[in-house]
Amino acid sequence: MPAKNSPAPAVALPMEREVTITRIFDAPRALVYEAWTDPRHMSQWFGPKNWTNPVCELDVKLGGAWRIVMRAPNGGDYPCGGVYREIVAGERLVFTNIAMDTAGNHLLDGVTTVIFAEENGKTKLTLITRAKGLVPQAPYMLEGMEAGWSQSLDKLALQLTAAREIVITRTFNAPRELVFAAWTDPTHIGRWFGPNGFTITMHEMDVRPGGHWRFIMHGPDGTDYLNENQYLEIVKPERLVYLHGPVPKFRATVTFENENGKTRLTMRTTFATAEECEWVVKTYHAIEGGNQTLARLAEFLEGQPK
Numbered sequence: 555m556p557a558k559n560s561p562a563p564a565v566a567l568p569m570e571r572e573v574t575i576t577r578i579f580d581a582p583r584a585l586v587y588e589a590w591t592d593p594r595h596m597s598q599w600f601g602p603k604n605w606t607n608p609v610c611e612l613d614v615k616l617g618g619a620w621r622i623v624m625r626a627p628n629g630g631d632y633p634c635g636g637v638y639r640e641i642v643a644g645e646r647l648v649f650t651n652i653a654m655d656t657a658g659n660h661l662l663d664g665v666t667t668v669i670f671a672e673e674n675g676k677t678k679l680t681l682i683t684r685a686k687g688l689v690p691q692a693p694y695m696l697e698g699m700e701a702g703w704s705q706s707l708d709k710l711a712l713q714l715t716a717a718r719e720i721v722i723t724r725t726f727n728a729p730r731e732l733v734f735a736a737w738t739d740p741t742h743i744g745r746w747f748g749p750n751g752f753t754i755t756m757h758e759m760d761v762r763p764g765g766h767w768r769f770i771m772h773g774p775d776g777t778d779y780l781n782e783n784q785y786l787e788i789v790k791p792e793r794l795v796y797l798h799g800p801v802p803k804f805r806a807t808v809t810f811e812n813e814n815g816k817t818r819l820t821m822r823t824t825f826a827t828a829e830e831c832e833w834v835v836k837t838y839h840a841i842e843g844g845n846q847t848l849a850r851l852a853e854f855l856e857g858q859p860k
Contacts, residue, residue: 572682577711579710587644589710591612620638659689665683719822734790
């Protein structure tokens with residue numbers, strides 16, 4: 555038996571590890587798969603939190619190579635790479651995963667499998683990765699493997715949402731209750747809502763969960779645009795959530811934050827796909843129109859008693 559009060563014997567850390575992570579992403583399977591196979595997308599999310607990827611090269615074909623240089627917040631570079639062993643477009647990727655030092659020496663050698671499954675318009679992603687250490691410090695790298703991948707997938711979730719969203723923010727010199735009322739009172743909203751030169755004819759505004767907001771927007775060229783919205787969530791005076799249709803279809807979330815008597819408003823518009831979001835921006839000039847709408851709201855609020 556060891557002597558009383560003697561230090562506990564050191565426990566050797568394993569030189570091999572396998573990690574399985576499953577996530578549900580609120581995005582179509584094709585979009586999630588693209589995020590893993592397009593270097594423009596993958597460079598934005600791969601790696602732990604606050605790490606960047608100054609180099610991201612993907613040759614997505616059987617036997618093709620991938621190479622990423624991750625950069626830590628302290629400026630240190632951590633290269634990794636491998637080759638694709640199996641590709642089933644939209645469904646499955648298998649690739650070797652080698653961690654290196656900046657001299658090209660191998661530190662870890664492993665294989666990663668990523669499975670993409672459709673679930674009611676969302677995507678169930680299963681990641682199975684295993685690695686073997688090749689150097690004495692490898693066990694400490696293996697110890698952080700699950701956390702690193704989990705943080706990568708957190709960043710991927712944010713990236714997938716950002717690609718489908720238009721976010722416009724403005725701070726108004728008015729109390730939150732007044733700004734919220736301007737969005738929910740039909741006698742107010744008709745006086746400012748819409749881009750420059752647009753007017754609206756209100757048909758219904760039933761501000762409650764399940765209620766509808768219906769109106770026709772009249773463009774300066776005489777074109778009419780039917781708008782049908784259904785409220786999903788009302789938190790007075792903090793938050794509005796509604797579905798918009800018929801074309802384009804999107805989910806709108808408007809938040810009202812108090813900032814020392816002023817109001818910071820964020821208008822977040824979320825589409826089903828990145829392609830739909832891009833189409834709306836190009837076709838309807840949605841970002842410019844959104845900013846003009848909030849500018850008109852600012853003018854309206856200036857004329858209201860505080």
